[in-house]
Amino acid sequence: MASTYGAAQVLVASNRGPVSYTVGEDGSLNAKRGGGGLVSGLSAIGSDADALWVCSALSDGDREAVRRGVGEDGVRMLDIPADVHADAYNGIANSVLWFVHHMLYQTPLEPVFDTEFRRQWTSYETYNRAFAEALAEEAAQGAAVVVQDYHLTLVPGMLRELRPDLRIGHFSHTPWAPPEYFHMLPDDVAGQVLRGMLGADRLGFLTQRWADAFTACAERFAGGLGGTRIGVHGLGADADFLRQRSHEADVEERMAALREEIGEGRRTIVRVDRTELSKNIVRGLLAYRRLLASHAEWRERVVHVAFAYPSRQDLAVYRDYTAEVQRISEEINAEYGTPGWTPVVLNLKDDFARSLAAYRLADVALVNPIRDGMNLVAKEVPVVSDAGCALVLSREAGAFEELGEDAIVVNPYDVTGTAAALHEALSMRPEERAERSKRLAAAATALPPAQWFLDQLDALRG
Numbered sequence: 088m089a090s091t092y093g094a095a096q097v098l099v100a101s102n103r104g105p106v107s108y109t110v111g112e113d114g115s116l117n118a119k120r121g122g123g124g125l126v127s128g129l130s131a132i133g134s135d136a137d138a139l140w141v142c143s144a145l146s147d148g149d150r151e152a153v154r155r156g157v158g159e160d161g162v163r164m165l166d167i168p169a170d171v172h173a174d175a176y177n178g179i180a181n182s183v184l185w186f187v188h189h190m191l192y193q194t195p196l197e198p199v200f201d202t203e204f205r206r207q208w209t210s211y212e213t214y215n216r217a218f219a220e221a222l223a224e225e226a227a228q229g230a231a232v233v234v235q236d237y238h239l240t241l242v243p244g245m246l247r248e249l250r251p252d253l254r255i256g257h258f259s260h261t262p263w264a265p266p267e268y269f270h271m272l273p274d275d276v277a278g279q280v281l282r283g284m285l286g287a288d289r290l291g292f293l294t295q296r297w298a299d300a301f302t303a304c305a306e307r308f309a310g311g312l313g314g315t316r317i318g319v320h321g322l323g324a325d326a327d328f329l330r331q332r333s334h335e336a337d338v339e340e341r342m343a344a345l346r347e348e349i350g351e352g353r354r355t356i357v358r359v360d361r362t363e364l365s366k367n368i369v370r371g372l373l374a375y376r377r378l379l380a381s382h383a384e385w386r387e388r389v390v391h392v393a394f395a396y397p398s399r400q401d402l403a404v405y406r407d408y409t410a411e412v413q414r415i416s417e418e419i420n421a422e423y424g425t426p427g428w429t430p431v432v433l434n435l436k437d438d439f440a441r442s443l444a445a446y447r448l449a450d451v452a453l454v455n456p457i458r459d460g461m462n463l464v465a466k467e468v469p470v471v472s473d474a475g476c477a478l479v480l481s482r483e484a485g486a487f488e489e490l491g492e493d494a495i496v497v498n499p500y501d502v503t504g505t506a507a508a509l510h511e512a513l514s515m516r517p518e519e520r521a522e523r524s525k526r527l528a529a530a531a532t533a534l535p536p537a538q539w540f541l542d543q544l545d546a547l548r549g
């Protein structure tokens with residue numbers, strides 16, 4: 088029996104893996120770091136020899152890499168049929184579960200759970216089963232498996248049936264919806280999601296608020312937590328990596344270019360997000376426009392450097408949102424710009440080095456999501472900024488629980504309030520800004536990714 092077990096002692100499973108491939112014109116495969124906070128958080132596990140990261144092939148390049156047997160050590164990419172993956176990732180994970188947990192539906196018209204949803208749900212089950220089977224195959228006897236996020240809610244339950252010997256954890260990087268919102272899901276689906284997760288020995292969340300919401304859902308719709316334990320682990324920024332990476336030559340080069348674009352002696356308000364509905368980029372721009380309208384003294388003296396790098400572009404609603412971000416930025420530039428001053432420098436391309444260059448130059452960081460599991464950008468900018476930055480932070484970001492005291496806190500729907508917060512941040516005395524930034528950086532790095540992951544393993548095994 089033991090001979091059928093795999094060799095990995097620690098396994099991670101997530102939809103997005105540490106790298107993604109593109110096929111070059113000459114047919115060569117080029118690897119690029121996976122975007123988003125989940126990858127930033129888990130990158131630290133890569134060096135462990137007994138560890139295996141099971142993820143999904145996301146692009147044609149990834150599928151080609153699997154076919155050619157190309158890959159990173161310690162990573163297994165699953166080549167799930169593209170249509171099944173599209174239903175599971177775009178359809179269920181990003182259009183349903185993400186919307187539920189971030190409370191993004193415009194409820195008079197959506198959601199509509201009809202036959203299309205049922206078809207996609209079947210793919211979601213297939214997709215989860217493929218992960219459960221791969222994990223069952225790769226795991227050594229008694230190994231620890233930590234399943235990540237809303238893409239894989241059914242995996243713990245499925246894996247428990249296949250391999251009762253394993254220690255199974257699940258970690259959510261998103262908020263969890265309150266019961267009255269979660270209950271929008273059809274009852275059988277809500278039940279499957281909860282029972283799937285409760286197949287784990289232990290469930291992890293980024294904040295107490297999201298953990299409490301899950302417990303409330305489990306009590307109301309699944310008869311309680313049963314034997315499943317709950318833990319809170321607030322993922323922090325990776326200070327060593329960020330400080331080193333942000334001083335490399337490509338970042339320095341981009342700093343010089345950005346300085347040119349910003350212009351001598353001007354303040355810089357920085358935001359960096361995936362072009363993601365929940366990040367509230369449009370209201371952020373409206374707040375900046377309000378600032379320029381009501382505080383004419385800032386005109387010509389401030390530049391808003393906004394990164395909205397591509398995310399989930401297969402979904403029309405994300406493409407439309409990107410277009411709206413672009414439209415408003417152009418409107419602001421047309422309304423207030425002068426020959427020597429561009430009020431909004433918008434970056435729609437994925438350029439991590441240029442984002443780090445902007446972090447270094449930031450006087451103010453704007454992080455105003457409607458709802459966000461944590462938001463690592465809020466934690467990264469204070470660590471990297473050269474002169475220390477003021478943080479304007481939504482009370483709805485998970486990071487608020489740890490950074491709220493030294494941030495300028497906003498209600499993300501209140502555009503006038505956010506404009507006032509930007510004014511306050513820009514007006515802050517440099518000494519106060521530097522002191523607050525130091526405290527923010529200390530709080531932001533209290534639980535670095537490697538420790539965050541080890542804590543979960545210890546708790547799972549304990």
Ligand SMILES: O=P(O)(O)OC[C@H]1O[C@H](O[C@H]2O[C@H](CO)[C@@H](O)[C@H](O)[C@H]2O)[C@H](O)[C@@H](O)[C@@H]1O
Nearest residue numbers: 103122123124125236260261459460461462463
């Ligand atoms: O994989 P994508 O569809 O491109 O999306 C990127 C990631 O977005 C979400 O990240 C979350 O994790 C961060 C780290 O814990 C957290 O700080 C942030 O608030 C979350 O939004 C998603 O949960 C990941 O699965 C995605 O990979």
Ligand SMILES: O=c1ccn([C@@H]2O[C@H](COP(=O)(O)OP(=O)(O)O)[C@@H](O)[C@H]2O)c(=O)[nH]1
Nearest residue numbers: 122123124125127437438439442462463464
């Ligand atoms: O071009 C970029 C700019 C930033 N980031 C990283 O993406 C993560 C975003 O994580 P966050 O928790 O703020 O939000 P998420 O995108 O995961 O919802 C941060 O670690 C950023 O450093 C990235 O991968 N590519």
